[in-house]
Amino acid sequence: MNPGPSMTPQLRLLTFGGVNLRVGDSTMTGAATGRRRLALLVLLAVARDRGLNRDKVQAYLWPESDAEQARHGLNQMVYFQRRRLESGDVFIGKKTLRLNRAVITADVWDFEDALDTGAHEVAVGLYAGPFLDGFFVREAPGFERWVDEQRRRFAERCAHAFGQLAAAAPTKHQAAEWWRRAAELNPYHTDTVLRLANAWVAIGDRAAALRCAQQHADLLQTELGLPPDPNVVRMIEQLRQGCELG
Numbered sequence: 001m002n003p004g005p006s007m008t009p010q011l012r013l014l015t016f017g018g019v020n021l022r023v024g025d026s027t028m029t030g031a032a033t034g035r036r037r038l039a040l041l042v043l044l045a046v047a048r049d050r051g052l053n054r055d056k057v058q059a060y061l062w063p064e065s066d067a068e069q070a071r072h073g074l075n076q077m078v079y080f081q082r083r084r085l086e087s088g089d090v091f092i093g094k095k096t097l098r099l100n101r102a103v104i105t106a107d108v109w110d111f112e113d114a115l116d117t118g119a120h121e122v123a124v125g126l127y128a129g130p131f132l133d134g135f136f137v138r139e140a141p142g143f144e145r146w147v148d149e150q151r152r153r154f155a156e157r158c159a160h161a162f163g164q165l166a167a168a169a170p171t172k173h174q175a176a177e178w179w180r181r182a183a184e185l186n187p188y189h190t191d192t193v194l195r196l197a198n199a200w201v202a203i204g205d206r207a208a209a210l211r212c213a214q215q216h217a218d219l220l221q222t223e224l225g226l227p228p229d230p231n232v233v234r235m236i237e238q239l240r241q242g243c244e245l246g
Contacts, residue, residue, distance in 0.1 A: 011090065013041050016111070016154070017129025035137050036061050037081060040074075042132065043143075044091075044099045045106040046150060050096035060069040060143040095174040111154070124181075127158045146176055159186040166195070172202045183212070190229045197235060201245060210239040 012022040016072050021028045021037055031037075039061060043052055047086045058070035065073065078091055092100045099106070107126050114123035131151040137143050159182045166178035176199035182191075193216040200209035212234050217228035228236075 009122070013045055013104060013106040014128075015042055015045065015106065015108055015131055016127050016133075018133050019135045027223075031080070035135070036140075037077060038135070039137050039140070040077060041090075041099065041104075042147075044097055045108050047098070048109065049098060051093055051096040053096050057097065060146060061137065061140055063142055064139060085111060108154070112157075113159055115161060120164045123161050124158055124165070127154070130155065147237075150187065155185045159183075159189070159192065163192065163195070166199070172199065175199050176203055187216065188224070190232060194229075194231060194235065197239075198245065205241075206239055210236065213239065 008213035010024065014020050014022065018225050019042060021033055021038065021041065040057065042066050043057060043060060048111040054071070054074060058065075058067075060071050062070035078097070081090060090100055090104055092098050107128075108131075111123050111126045114126065116118070131154045132147050135147070162178045162182035162185070166175045166182065169175035169178055176196070179192065179199045186192050193212060197209040197212045200206070200212060213232050217232050217236065220228055235245060237243075
């Protein structure tokens with residue numbers, strides 16, 4: 001017998017820095033946390049209230065199966081999770097599936113809601129690491145591509161939040177720290193690196209500024225085969241010569 005609404009344990013899906021499913025203060029293990037079962041929860045969490053069409057879910061998670069096999073696989077998974085999680089009906093909808101907010105929450109919802117309301121410090125506090133870090137599903141290339149896209153998107157949104165915090169920081173040292181964290185998330189973004197280098201200069205650490213600019217130039221060359229931005233080249237020259245930045 002399923003517990004009533006007041007007795008329903010609250011499920012919590014965590015996706016930053018890895019993935020796990022929690023009920024109360026405990027991390028769930030066992031069959032309910034198999035990779036495809038977790039992947040289904042993650043897909044629906046990112047889809048939010050829009051939900052996800054069953055055909056699209058099947059294409060992500062059973063790409064090599066024919067339509068009937070994929071449909072059966074999804075139906076079995078939904079049925080199993082509904083029984084196994086024992087937290088009320090975690091899924092709602094028929095053709096389009098959504099997560100039931102009455103019984104499950106997700107860090108991605110809180111992260112994006114915080115960003116959308118300008119609560120940048122709350123948002124970056126929720127970002128515990130790359131989206132689904134270390135998580136994969138075998139023989140599901142479409143899902144892996146989707147994960148890569150979402151991982152970049154969330155990292156960019158978090159880096160932007162760090163930039164907003166840096167711009168509003170009450171001290172130069174705090175601004176430099178926020179820019180440093182933004183650059184860690186987005187090391188290929190020249191404007192972020194330039195802002196970090198300028199923040200180092202503002203607190204009197206020109207050596208750190210030079211290292212920052214040079215590492216960025218080297219990264220673009222070795223990883224992407226691209227020349228550094230002229231503004232980065234100019235900054236490196238000015239820092240080496242001890243000139244004022246301009």
